[in-house]
Amino acid sequence: xxxxxxxxxxxxxxxxxxxxxxxxxxxxxxxxxxxxxxxxxxxxxxxxxxxxxxxxxxxxxxxxxxxxxxxxxxxxxxxxxxxxxxxxxxxxxxxxxxxxxxxxxxxxxxxxxxxxxxxxxxxxxxxxxxxxxxxxxxxxxxxxxxxxxxxxxxxxxxxxxxxxxxxxxxxxxxxxxxxxxxxxxxxxxxxxxxxxxxxxxxxxxxxxxxxxxxxxxxxxxxxxxxxxxxxxxxxxxxxxxxxxxxxxxxxxxxxxxxxxxxxxxxxxxxxxxxxxxxxxxxxxxxxxxxxxxxxxxxxxxxxxxxxxxxxxxxxxxxxxxxxxxxxxxxxxxxxxxxxxxxxxxxxxxxxxxxxxxxxxxxxxxxxxxxxxxxxxxxxxxxxxxxxxxxxxxxxxxxxxxxxxxxxxxxxxxxxxxxxxxxxxxxxxxxxxxxxxxxxxxxxxxxxxxxxxxxxxxxxxxxxxxxxxxxxxxxxxxxxxxxxxxxxxxxxxxxxxxxxxxxxxxxxxxxxxxxxxxxxxxxxxxxxxxxxxxxxxxxxxxxxxxxxxxxxxxxxxxxxxxxxxxxxxxxxxxxxxxxxxxxxxxxxxxxxxxxxxxxxxxxxxxxxxxxxxxxxxxxxxxxxxxxxxxxxxxxxxxxxxxxxxxxxxxxxxxxxxxxxxxxxxxxxxxxxxxxxxxxxxxxxxxxxxxxxxxxxxxxxxxxxxxxxxxxxxxxxxxxxxxxxxxxxxxxxxxxxxxxxxxxxxxxxxxxxxxxxxxxxxxxxxx
Amino acid sequence: xxxxxxxxxxxxxxxxxxxxxxxxxxxxxxxxxxxxxxxxxxxxxxx
Numbered sequence: 001x002x003x004x005x006x007x008x009x010x011x012x013x014x015x016x017x018x019x020x021x022x023x024x025x026x027x028x029x030x031x032x033x034x035x036x037x038x039x040x041x042x043x044x045x046x047x048x049x050x051x052x053x054x055x056x057x058x059x060x061x062x063x064x065x066x067x068x069x070x071x072x073x074x075x076x077x078x079x080x081x082x083x084x085x086x087x088x089x090x091x092x093x094x095x096x097x098x099x100x101x102x103x104x105x106x107x108x109x110x111x112x113x114x115x116x117x118x119x120x121x122x123x124x125x126x127x128x129x130x131x132x133x134x135x136x137x138x139x140x141x142x143x144x145x146x147x148x149x150x151x152x153x154x155x156x157x158x159x160x161x162x163x164x165x166x167x168x169x170x171x172x173x174x175x176x177x178x179x180x181x182x183x184x185x186x187x188x189x190x191x192x193x194x195x196x197x198x199x200x201x202x203x204x205x206x207x208x209x210x211x212x213x214x215x216x217x218x219x220x221x222x223x224x225x226x227x228x229x230x231x232x233x234x235x236x237x238x239x240x241x242x243x244x245x246x247x248x249x250x251x252x253x254x255x256x257x258x259x260x261x262x263x264x265x266x267x268x269x270x271x272x273x274x275x276x277x278x279x280x281x282x283x284x285x286x287x288x289x290x291x292x293x294x295x296x297x298x299x300x301x302x303x304x305x306x307x308x309x310x311x312x313x314x315x316x317x318x319x320x321x322x323x324x325x326x327x328x329x330x331x332x333x334x335x336x337x338x339x340x341x342x343x344x345x346x347x348x349x350x351x352x353x354x355x356x357x358x359x360x361x362x363x364x365x366x367x368x369x370x371x372x373x374x375x376x377x378x379x380x381x382x383x384x385x386x387x388x389x390x391x392x393x394x395x396x397x398x399x400x401x402x403x404x405x406x407x408x409x410x411x412x413x414x415x416x417x418x419x420x421x422x423x424x425x426x427x428x429x430x431x432x433x434x435x436x437x438x439x440x441x442x443x444x445x446x447x448x449x450x451x452x453x454x455x456x457x458x459x460x461x462x463x464x465x466x467x468x469x470x471x472x473x474x475x476x477x478x479x480x481x482x483x484x485x486x487x488x489x490x491x492x493x494x495x496x497x498x499x500x501x502x503x504x505x506x507x508x509x510x511x512x513x514x515x516x517x518x519x520x521x522x523x524x525x526x527x528x529x530x531x532x533x534x535x536x537x538x539x540x541x542x543x544x545x546x547x548x549x550x551x552x553x554x555x556x557x558x559x560x561x562x563x564x565x566x567x568x569x570x571x572x573x574x575x576x577x578x579x580x581x582x583x584x585x586x587x588x589x590x591x592x593x594x595x596x597x598x599x600x601x602x603x604x605x606x607x608x609x610x611x612x613x614x615x616x617x618x619x620x621x622x623x624x625x626x627x628x629x630x631x632x633x634x635x636x637x638x639x640x641x642x643x644x645x646x647x648x649x650x651x652x653x654x655x656x657x658x659x660x661x662x663x664x665x666x667x668x669x670x671x672x673x674x675x676x677x678x679x680x681x682x683x684x685x686x687x688x689x690x691x692x693x694x695x696x697x698x699x700x701x702x703x704x705x706x707x708x709x710x711x712x713x714x715x716x717x718x719x720x721x722x723x724x725x726x727x728x729x730x731x732x733x734x735x736x737x738x739x740x741x742x743x744x745x746x747x748x749x750x751x752x753x754x755x756x757x758x759x760x761x762x763x764x765x
Numbered sequence: 766x767x768x769x770x771x772x773x774x775x776x777x778x779x780x781x782x783x784x785x786x787x788x789x790x791x792x793x794x795x796x797x798x799x800x801x802x803x804x805x806x807x808x809x810x811x812x
Contacts, residue, residue: 155797163791170784177776194769201773 087157141219172264179261262740269748337368404454457758469700481708490657491611502533507581518557596698640664
């Protein structure tokens with residue numbers, strides 16, 4: 001007999017901790033979380049909590065809040081928070097409204113909204129407060145779920161959104177059918193009974209349209225008004241209510257005009273526009289997830305207990321089996337395996353790993369089982385840091401976004417005032433036209449295009465450049481990048497691969513193969529050059545053991561019976577302490593450097609190479625790249641001085657260089673970008689990081705500049721477009737030339753046009 | 766003229782069936798991931 005059947009015979013009693021139904025006998029619990037909390041409270045001698053809690057009046061608006069699984073709460077150094085997947089957020093004013101609405105909920109601290117990820121991070125005291133926050137969001141029309149729930153987070157919201165759109169579409173088409181009949185009846189005559197029947201049928205169709213399909217719009221507008229705030233949905237919601245109310249009144253009275261067709265058109269196009277917007281955001285965020293690598297949702301402790309990676313502390317021991325993705329940064333303590341470190345440095349070749357090898361989060365274990373000790377907790381791990389950086393980027397709003405939001409909010413007030421004025425004016429001219437004209441003005445002048453398109457343009461551009469390897473600190477960096485006039489490039493590690501090519505080798509192929517065997521696990525450029533050379537010559541690299549690497553000296557390993565060492569000067573091979581062969585490693589230009597530099601030149605940018613290398617080497621690079629201004633022997637201070645001199649002369653400079661050595665130059669330039677990717681995330685001084693998980697660092701710069709310019713162009717033309725459209729359409733609507741139906745079609749269409757233009761910023765530029 | 770109510774009723778019925786099917790399809794999760802389906806044909810079938 002299963003446990004469920006055993007429980008089936010028992011009475012359902014309230015959970016001793018939270019009061020949800022649970023299977024008795026008392027004290028019974030609905031879940032292990034409650035049982036644990038109950039135990040902890042009793043163990044601490046705090047039983048009074050239950051008495052006090054039950055005697056407290058429930059806070060307004062949060063009664064019946066669903067309990068949140070305490071496992072969803074993330075305990076960090078700065079308190080506890082929960083990540084909620086929220087659907088229905090479309091613009092900066094939604095984000096702002098949510099922050100305002102959640103503040104008064106008891107137990108809720110700081111609230112941070114990420115539009116692009118459709119996520120709200122809420123600092124909470126406990127699981128009950130998280131539940132209350134979710135309930136509050138649902139009350140005001142933003143369905144929310146905890147994000148740690150995994151795959152289905154947000155899915156229910158998306159289904160609901162799709163249902164609303166589909167049902168609205170069906171209703172709109174059928175309403176149109178009757179509307180055509182009614183229009184024809186007006187022109188050619190119609191049996192009065194039939195006409196009235198058609199109106200009633202349209203009304204029946206409009207009920208689910210307003211009550212179900214348009215419900216989120218109405219809820220958001222109501223919530224905004226209750227909080228005495230302005231939201232872009234307010235004029236549209238008002239138009240829906242006025243149209244519906246006037247049409248119902250006309251139908252019941254049996255005279256006057258009905259606008260069920262316009263109503264249906266408006267709702268369906270509004271929902272359609274937002275569905276497009278949501279799809280673009282989701283796609284961008286999925287692409288980012290792909291870029292940042294697989295995120296492991298579980299980790300296995302030594303002994304087999306499966307836990308969430310968030311629960312691992314440094315020093316904890318974990319087990320990694322073939323196929324596992326390393327959940328947090330860890331160092332191997334026993335076992336050997338091939339590992340895929342592509343997420344770490346973009347190198348697709350699997351590498352051997354054994355005791356002492358550090359594995360970054362996101363690396364994949366391929367062949368053998370390993371035991372490892374956790375180096376850093378999940379939030380501090382490489383991927384966690386990169387991810388947080390990007391999330392913070394998206395949470396921060398560029399000045400242009402804030403401006404658009406302010407303009408849009410001012411616009412909404414203006415629209416409401418204008419609509420009032422138009423209504424008053426028409427009531428003198430022609431009272432029968434008051435409702436249609438006012439509705440048309442409300443709908444047509446709504447600044448949805450502006451409010452929707454600007455944050456979307458930034459999100460799309462940030463995501464798009466991230467997908468091509470440039471992760472920027474915030475949208476403002478892209479604005480600055482658009483107006484850059486000069487690019488100053490560091491040589492080593494930026495123009496050159498920081499990864500050498502073996503130019504000469506005075507030994508035999510067999511010796512090279514032995515050297516490569518010793519070099520295989522190392523990430524040092526010289527070692528990589530030796531391994532590449534052996535691979536290029538198609539040599540069979542023997543197996544090696546007992547790898548060791550000493551910084552600045554070289555690598556040692558046991559190959560067969562001999563002790564092999566490879567190290568300075570150049571790549572010198574010593575077998576059993578005797579020097580047998582040597583090779584020279586050249587720092588070659590990146591394969592994409594020439595193309596990228598000429599692409600930057602064709603964008604009209606002045607180019608300079610600033611390098612600490614000897615002038616001769618820098619001249620070579622300058623010649624290959626056709627850059628005349630190639631300065632060698634530059635100290636970090638020289639570079640910073642050069643950048644400052646250009647900036648002082650009114651030139652905006654983009655400096656691309658190593659975040660550690662050139663931090664001063666990076667900080668002095670209008671935009672400073674540091675190559676390095678996930679390995680060396682030197683974001684403290686740089687405005688952006690290049691080459692995170694993708695190939696071609698420099699092509700990401702080219703793409704970034706192009707995308708930034710395109711972003712600027714799109715923002716400007718979107719603004720011009722919406723203002724022109726609003727001016728013309730509003731005048732026509734106020735004059736009664738555009739009716740409610742025309743307005744219902746025009747407004748969402750204009751939104752879709754600007755949204756589609758913004759969405760393109762995520763793709764090729 | 767007598768046919769109009771019948772036809773209107775029929776069309777409404779047809780629309781209701783369509784909406785019902787759509788609601789079922791959404792609830793069934795058929796629209797959850799429309800892109801993956803296009804790739805599925807490329808995946809090897811497990812016997």
